[in-house]
Each structure stands twice: as structure tokens, then as C-alpha cells.
Amino acid sequence: MSLLLDKRELKKAARELTLAKLNDVLETLQSVLAERQSELDAINEIERFAREKGFTLEQLGYKQVQEVVASTPASVSSDDKKPVKPKFKTLNKDSQYFYVENGKLQLLRTHTMKKGLQERGIDVVPAAKVDKKFAKDIERLLADATEQAVTNYNQKVLVWNDWARVNGGELLEQR
Template sequence: MSLLLDKRELKKAAKELSVVKLQEVIDVLKSVLDERQKESEVLDKVREFARAQGFTLEQLGYKLNAEGTVVISHDEEPQQDDSKRPVKPKFKTINKESQFFYVENGQLQLLKTHTMKKALNDKGIDVVPFSKVEKKYVKQIDALLADATSQALVNFNAKVDVWNEWAAVHNEEILVKR
């Protein structure tokens, strides 16, 4: 799906495909489009039937999203918030030497997730470890790490609140905020 969203990647892939392969791709896309159209028609019939029977869509497991369209809920049964065990938070310190950086629009940026690395490389942006950051950007590193540390602290404390609320009910360890 992401391939279709990036026009450059789509054009590049199309250049590599032969005419026969392109026809196959078009046929597959048309069949997927037909399936989606049939699904849409079936959903419309289900909605009409539900309204005729007096049910609300929420009672049948549908949710309305912000655009007013109906989305199928993946929850088989409603779950209470306190029955789901949250992940126990662990505070991870940010080690300067293990961080990666990149320069975008003349500004040094901290690589927040390693999943970003491939996308940045695909855009032609070099991602470098701390030891290979150009000297003119070294002064910005401490500020970036301070921002990342404060954000990590905020996120950790928010997770501690959720954990402690659940832990109090389920007799688990109560964590301390940092």
C-alpha cells in the first residue's frame, strides 16, 4: 500500500516492469477494486437491515470515525479498561554514543526510531551515528538529547500513571515517577 502512495516509487517500479507484468498488476488492482466495491455494497445492506430492525450500528460492533463513515470494530466483546494489563513501563536512558542523527533542511535531527532510517535513506538523507556527525552540528547534539530525554520522561510518567492505576486494583507493584 505504501508503494502506491509514493508516486516516485510507483513510477520507478513501473519502469522496471514489462508490459505483460503491468497488465497483470492492473488486473490484480481491478479485482481488488471489485472486491472492495462488493464489500461496500454488502455493508450498505447490513446497515439498512440493522436500521430496519431497530439496532444501532454501535450495538452491532461498528464505530463511527471522525469523517462520519462506519468502521468495523475488531473487538469481539467490549472490554473494560481495568481488565487489560498495561505494559509495565521501563525508563530507558539515552546514551549519546548510541544515537543516530540526520540533517534535514540544514538542521540536525535526532533519529527517533530505527524504522525511520530506511525511509530517510530512500529520500537521500544520510543517517549517521554520533561519532560521524559533522563538527558544525556538534553543538546542537546536547540540546536534541535534552529534548528527547524530557520527552522520554513525560512519556514514562504518563505510562507510570496508567500502570499504577491498574496495579492498585490488581495488587501489583506501584512504580515511582521520575
């Protein structure tokens, strides 16, 4: 009986659709598609420009904004895909690289940034080869980076735990 009702409803809906309505729907979809394409082009241009200048998108806040949006509890539902289980990575002083820009020592955040800095004529060196006058800044930079890593890890743990509660996964501790 329900199959007959569904068939009748489909026929009724098909009669109501006219060529003009279908053209309106197609035009709307095409305008949305064009708008999305222009947004993608703008994003790609920003990413290319940032890479050329030696910046990472994380430094510009691009990836951090996406993480903050993804970490809101309202965005987590049982239909969401399984998030990546966060792993805390400690910063080892001996494996970090540094560079001097505008008279200040900076920590190299990602190795993809290294080539852009070198192209601009900025030397990237390991901690052992940092100039003596900047040696006192190493600990401060590592402490700041560790603090940021803990914050990012804790945000990811919140997302993971929300998913784990719904799906019966392992709950993680924040640091």
C-alpha cells in the first residue's frame, strides 16, 4: 500500500515541476558552483603567496581557524567521521631548527618553511649552531612552542573524546 502512495506522490511532484522551475534550479546551482570556484581560486592564490613569502598557513592562522571550528562540541555528532587520534609530540631541543629574522631568533615551525627562508637568504641552523648571543632565547622559544603544542593537543583531545563517548572509543587525558 505504501508503495502505491509513494508512486502517486512521485507522479504528483513530477506534474508540478515545470521546465521554468527546472531552469531556475539549474541556474541557482550553476551560480553556487561558480561562487565556490572563485572562493577556491582565492584560497589557492593566498596559499601560493604565503609559500612564496616563506610563511606557513599555520603562521597566518589559516589552519588554526579550521581546528577551532572543528573543535566546537556542536559540530560533533554520531554521523561525523572518526577524528584522528591525537598523539602528543614532545619538542626535543636537539632536533629543532632556528633562524634569525629582523634581529630576533625564531623557531622553525615546519620544515616546508625552510626552503622559502633559504631562498630569501636567511640561514636555518640547528640548536647547536645558534649564535651565542641568541642562545638565551632558545629555551623561551621552545617553551612557547611547547605551550602551543599542548593547547593544540588539548583541543584535539576534546574532539576525540566527544567522538569516543558517542562511539565507545578510548577516552584520552588532557595535558
